[in-house]
Amino acid sequence: MKSAPFVPSWQVIPGLALAAGLGAAASYAHVPLAWVLGPLIATALTSIAGYPVFAPTLGRRLGQAIVGTSVGLNITGAAVGVIAMWAPWMIVTALVAIFLAAALSVPMSIASKIDHKTAYFSLTPGGLSEMANIGVSEGAEAEPIAVSQALRVALLVCLMPPLILALGIDGGLMNQAAQVPLSWLQVGAALLAGLAGVMVTRLLRFNNPWTVGAILGTGIVAASGLLTGRIPGVLFAAGQFLIGLSIGARFRRESLIRLPRIFVVSTLFTLLLAALLFAYAGLLAAVTGIDLASVALGSSPGGMAEMALTAQVLHLNVALVIAFHVIRAFLVNAFTSYFYRFFKWIGLFSGVALLMRRPLSR
Secondary structure (H helix, E strand, O other): OOOOOOOOOOOOHHHHHHHHHHHHHHHHOOOOOHHHHHHHHHHHHHHHOOOOOOOOHHHHHHHHHHHHHHHHOOOOHHHHHHHHHHHHHHHHHHHHHHHHHHHHHHHHHHHHOOOHHHHHHHHOOOOHHHHHHHHHHOOOOHHHHHHHHHHHHHHHHHHHHHHHHHOOOOOOOOOHHHOOEOOHHHHHHHHHHHHHHHHHHHHOOOOOHHHHHHHHHHHHHHHOOOOOOEOOHHHHHHHHHHHHHHHHOOOOHHHHHHOHHHHHHHHHHHHHHHHHHHHHHHHHHHHHOOOHHHHHHHHOOOOHHHHHHHHHHOOOOHHHHHHHHHHHHHHHHHHHHHHHHHHHHHOHHHHHHHHHOOOOOO
8 A cells, every 4th residue: 555645735634634633532532542543533534535645654653663662661570470471372372363264264255255365364363564465475365455454453443442441341550640751851762762672673574563673672671670651641642643544544445446345244254253252362361360351452353552552541461462462473474374274284274165065265
């Protein structure tokens, strides 16, 4: 997707104004993740209506770095110990998500009338760009994958926060509202630590380095006790605003016109995958004793930054939720092609198609 120019023209100002207005209204109404949801909805509607939107790549990366820095400030030494303790369950959770997405990709392929390989990469919860790029390298179609992955992130950032809030759970941890805001000098130091993490993770070719790197860089500093507090609310809102713009801009009018069936079917199967993983989270919470809200956010097929933000709002163990997503992102983005071949070799896809009594599209 081509980004809008970095300097906005008069044509994108109405969309930006609508995004800011919806964000402010959602914030006033105390909607969770207001400054993500408002701009996301406004920009998606503007883009689908055929008007230009302002969502530069640099803005998305800056938003991810700001949010990653804020989230990283929640990481403590004790949280790192908890992550190590539950790491095996995090791997199991990632494998469960990959398996469920693979099994559901067969009926999704049949319902959407796209080839199965494209359906597999469309439903597997990986990076927005990574899944399209990997899928194309394996012979899948790029546009249905891009549409489905954008729908997955947008749907779950809209649905998961109110769903978790409806459970009436507040973790009582890391209450940032009670923390002293960092001075602007300390904010600069935190952002520099986050950017250092971004540089390292980019050199190591991590996926989503602007989020993961900022979290790791700032988290190391926070865990060492050198920085304690929260970034100013206006800066935190600006980071969320930029992320909301970038997600909303992925919904293009031409894609909706060309692929209306993909929009409908992807929505249904994303919700089904999320429901199955929520049920799995309930079982995992019962077995391990981890609170349901943290496990539900950690196992959710939503985006890492958005689920971490939700955990932060609910005062949950943010580091734990992040770790679930980092491990899944690593396994999916690094090995999803190998998983596809493995599932094909063991007959998973053909077995599901046989149960449905429908031929498997190629």
